[in-house]
Amino acid sequence: MLKFLSTIRQKDATKLFAAISVALFLCIIVNSRNDSTSRIRKSAVEHIAKNYSAWHNCLMKNISKYDGNSIELWKNLGAGIKLCESIEEMKGLSIGDYSNSDETKRHILPNRKILSVIITLGIGHDTAAEEKLIKDLPHGSEFFGADPMHEINEDLYTKLPGKYFPFAVANSSGFFEANVLHNVSYTTKTVVTIDIIYFLKNLVKKTFIDDIWIDAEGAEYGIFDYFFNGGKFDENGITFCQFNIEVHDPKDQQKKLFHDFIFQLLKDRKYAIYRPVQGYHMRLFMVNFANEECVYKNIL
Ligand SMILES: *[C@@H]1O[C@H](CO)[C@@H](O)[C@H](O)[C@H]1NC(C)=O
Ligand SMILES: *[C@@H]1O[C@H](CO)[C@@H](O)[C@H](O)[C@H]1NC(C)=O
Ligand SMILES: *[C@@H]1O[C@H](CO)[C@@H](O)[C@H](O)[C@H]1NC(C)=O
Ligand SMILES: *[C@@H]1O[C@H](CO)[C@@H](O)[C@H](O)[C@H]1NC(C)=O
Ligand SMILES: *[C@@H]1O[C@H](CO)[C@@H](O)[C@H](O)[C@H]1NC(C)=O
Numbered sequence: 001m002l003k004f005l006s007t008i009r010q011k012d013a014t015k016l017f018a019a020i021s022v023a024l025f026l027c028i029i030v031n032s033r034n035d036s037t038s039r040i041r042k043s044a045v046e047h048i049a050k051n052y053s054a055w056h057n058c059l060m061k062n063i064s065k066y067d068g069n070s071i072e073l074w075k076n077l078g079a080g081i082k083l084c085e086s087i088e089e090m091k092g093l094s095i096g097d098y099s100n101s102d103e104t105k106r107h108i109l110p111n112r113k114i115l116s117v118i119i120t121l122g123i124g125h126d127t128a129a130e131e132k133l134i135k136d137l138p139h140g141s142e143f144f145g146a147d148p149m150h151e152i153n154e155d156l157y158t159k160l161p162g163k164y165f166p167f168a169v170a171n172s173s174g175f176f177e178a179n180v181l182h183n184v185s186y187t188t189k190t191v192v193t194i195d196i197i198y199f200l201k202n203l204v205k206k207t208f209i210d211d212i213w214i215d216a217e218g219a220e221y222g223i224f225d226y227f228f229n230g231g232k233f234d235e236n237g238i239t240f241c242q243f244n245i246e247v248h249d250p251k252d253q254q255k256k257l258f259h260d261f262i263f264q265l266l267k268d269r270k271y272a273i274y275r276p277v278q279g280y281h282m283r284l285f286m287v288n289f290a291n292e293e294c295v296y297k298n299i300l
Contacts, residue, residue, distance in 0.1 A: 044292050044295040044296040044299075044300055045289065045290060045291070045292055045295050047295070047300060048289060048295055048299055048300065049289075050089070051089040051090065051092075051289075052269070052272060052289040054087060054088075054089035054090075055084055055085075055087065055089060055090055055272050056266065056269060056272075058083065058084035058087055059080055059081065059084045059266065059273070060266060062079075062080035062083060062084065063076065063077060063080045063262075066259075067263055069259075070252070070255040070256045070258065070259035071252065071255060073255070073258070073259045073262065074250065074255045074258065074259075074282075077262065077276065077282075078276035078278045078282070081273050081274060081275075081276045081284075082276060085274045085275070090272075090274075092299075093108065093274075093287070093299065094108060094109070095107075095108055095274060095275065095285065095287075096108065096109060096136070098129040098130075098132045098133045099128065099129060099132075100126040100127070100128035100129040101126050101128060102126070103129075103246075103277070103283065104129070104275075104277070105129045105133075105213050105244050106242075106244055106274070106275050106285040107133055107211050107242065107244075108242060108287065108298045108299070109136055109137065109298075110137075110138070110210075110297045110298060111297065111298065111300065112297065113138045114138065114297055115137075115138050115140050115141045115142070116137050116138070116141040116142075116210040116211070117141070117142050117144070117204075117206045117208065117209050117210050118130070118133065118137075118141065118142070118143050118144070118209075118210060118211050118212075118213075119143075119144045119145070119146075119200075119204065119206075119209055119211070119212040119213065120143070120144070120145035120146070120147075120157070120162075120212075120213045120215075121145075121146055121147075121168075121169045121212065121213065121214045121215060121216050122146075122147055122168075122213075122214070122215030122216055122217065122246075123145050123146075123147040123153040123156065123157055124147070124153075124181055124215065125149075125152045125153060125156070125181055126156070127145075127156040127157055127159075127160060127162075129213075130143060130145075130157075130160055130162065131160065134160055141210075142162075142163075142206075143157070143160050143161070143162030143163070144162060144163045144165070144204045144206075145157040145162050145163070145164055145165065146164075146165040146166075146167060146168065146169050146194075146199070147164075147165075147166075147168070148166065148167050148168045148178065148180060148189075148191035148192060149180050149181060149182060150164075150166040154166065163204075165194075165199070165203060167191070167192045167193060167194050168191045168192065168193045168194070168216065168217075168219060169193065169194055169195075169196050169199050169216065169219070170193040170194075170195070170196065170216065170219040170222055170223070171195065171196065171219070171222035171223050171226070172193065172195050172222075173193060173194050173195045173198065174192075174193055175190050175191065175192060175193065176190070176191055176192075176193045176218075176219055177189075177190055178190075178191045178217045178218065178219070179217050179218075180217070193219065196223060196226070197232060197233075197236050197238070200236075200238055201236060201238070207236070207237050207238045207239065208239050208241075208293065209238070209239065209240050209241070210240075210241050210242060210297075210298075211240070211241065211242040211243060211244065212240055212242075212243045212244075213243070213244045214243060214244065214245045214246065215246045216246075216248070217248055218248045220245055220246070220247060220248065221247075221248075221250075221254055221257050221258075224257060224258075224260070224261040225261075225264075227240075227243075227261075227265065227270075227271070228264050228265070228268055229268040229270060239288070239291050239293070239294065240286075240288060241287070241288050241291065241293075241294035241297065241298055242285070242286065242287050242288065242294075242298070243285075243286045244283065244284070244285050244286075245283070245284055245286065246281050246282075246283050247281060247282045247283075247284065248281050249280040249281055258282075265286075268290075269289075269290065270288060270289065270290040270291075271286040271287060271288055271289065271290075272286070272287050272289055273285070273286055274286075274287065287299070
């Protein structure tokens with residue numbers, strides 16, 4: 001009997017020991033997982049800082065001699081961006097192409113199944129790029145599009161499905177002389193504009209935006225400084241993880257604005273610039289390397 005009891009106790013003790021070991025083991029795993037995820041979250045920007053610096057050094061080295069020369073910067077920026085987007089430290093970015101009938105939008109898909117918010121400024125009778133992107137994004141991601149010409153655009157954008165707004169978006173509410181696609185050709189037309197801050201905060205009701213596609217027929221010049229550190233977007237707590245921008249056929253004065261835009265973005269060290277496509281216009285793709293959520297979602 002005693003022998004029997006002691007065997008039981010021995011078995012119990014063994015079981016107890018095993019149970020404690022398993023519990024300890026699980027505890028360590030859970031804790032270390034918690035530790036490592038919170039460490040990545042806290043320092044997503046730091047994790048990628050060296051990569052960003054390498055890109056930044058590369059582009060500064062290539063274009064700093066055009067600081068103060070906006071005509072030459074316009075001519076030479078594209079080559080510099082192409083050089084620097086192909087360095088080793090940028091190889092891990094998966095920039096996707098989403099083309100429509102006359103151009104290609106760029107987008108980095110989220111690494112994790114987190115819903116996205118995409119905004120189109122200037123739909124131009126063509127949502128082929130949005131249609132491709134919506135298939136690649138987690139189900140439930142939201143699309144918002146504005147274009148002053150509601151024929152065709154409203155139908156196309158609503159079908160995505162997306163929410164359509166019948167006006168142009170600019171740095172203030174009022175009127176704007178825009179080249180718009182009407183029927184089959186571009187004509188100059190006075191269009192109604194809505195202030196971009198009001199548009200985002202009160203109509204779209206989003207301040208964390210994964211990607212905004214800006215094709216604003218010249219109105220983009222008026223919002224360049226909104227993207228700067230401490231600018232209108234920062235002031236209003238608005239974040240863009242990525243943006244595509246078409247810089248519209250600049251006159252010399254606008255090349256100066258563009259020059260100041262590029263050099264201030266570099267000074268701010270928030271965005272990196274990729275995929276230049278240049279004709280009369282220049283299209284660029286910008287990626288935010290300074291926001292924790294953005295870096296965690298798209299780059300790490
Ligand atoms: C994870 O870590 C945070 C802070 O370090 C802590 O507050 C939280 O309780 C932890 N969660 C788990 C499941 O251990
Ligand atoms: C910038 O890069 C382009 C493309 O590689 C190259 O042709 C040009 O010489 C470079 N300029 C400078 C100043 O490094
Ligand atoms: C960061 O740079 C390293 C090389 O230094 C590279 O292996 C890695 O892919 C880069 N990360 C990204 C997101 O490009
Ligand atoms: C649109 O263009 C077509 C083809 O050029 C023309 O036949 C039609 O009358 C135009 N419609 C309007 C409303 O301008
Ligand atoms: C708004 O944008 C226009 C160009 O579209 C520019 O001329 C004007 O100075 C801008 N206004 C402000 C307050 O930034």
